[in-house]
Amino acid sequence: MERPSSNDISSAKAVMLGALASGVNGPTWLVLKIIFLLLGVCLTAMLSLAFSASDFIIAGHVLLLVIIGAMLFILLNGFLAQTGLVAVEEQMKEMGILNNEGIEKGKRN
Template sequence: MSQVGSAPAPTWFVLKITFLLLAFCFTAMLSLAFFSSDFMIIAHVLLLVTIGTVLFVLLSRFLAETGLVPVEQQMEEMGIHKIEATEKDKGN
């Protein structure tokens, strides 16, 4: 996975934290489902856990394939330059 400098991109860091909190919530839901002893609730929570896990794995693989691109490079590829943005702000 391509990273800018030595620190990971802030967006990827926030995604990791979000998925970690989601896993914590799913763990709590699964424990409550087991205590209720209702098979349908357990099945639904297991389905949610599976969907969340697949989403995280697919997102991780996608970012590993494409890499993280700095904002400056994205702006340059789209034809937006910092000088044009500052001139536009001064003109308004």
Template structure:
């Protein structure tokens, strides 16, 4: 079994790599989902506080923010469902961080 590659890369490095390279890898998508979940929890708390204060302008504003963030998450999910995730190894190879294929090296020279 090959232990090099995806198993040697930490989640933090994979998220950083996903931010710099084209495409979205699995750990980056997980970080995005956790971020949107945290945003939803914060919006729920702010919405509850605005209901307690009876500030209707604030309630409308927070509901609008919830709709915008929900729409953004649904659009991101739909886009990734259509395009698919990129492997970490493919992103590393694209950025020139992974081991090069000896066949490609001989073709380049």
């Protein structure tokens, strides 16, 4: 039986597995970092608009959202530094996908 290597698995499939299986794989963590970057860009734009409009109540609320987002990213980063990333193959094996693909490939030959 031939096992699929990590190069055979698409990034979209790896992210989907990361969302459904336990643990976080590399592609899922990359997507999360990109999402946090985009969230930071949006909140920074909102903060600059609130300051330019001289509406300090909204600026305070947006600043609170910036702090919450930054703390969430820092805590997630620290948690993953302690636990480590999971290989995509391990997640496939846990969900039972890896064995099924190998059996299907064997039946086709």
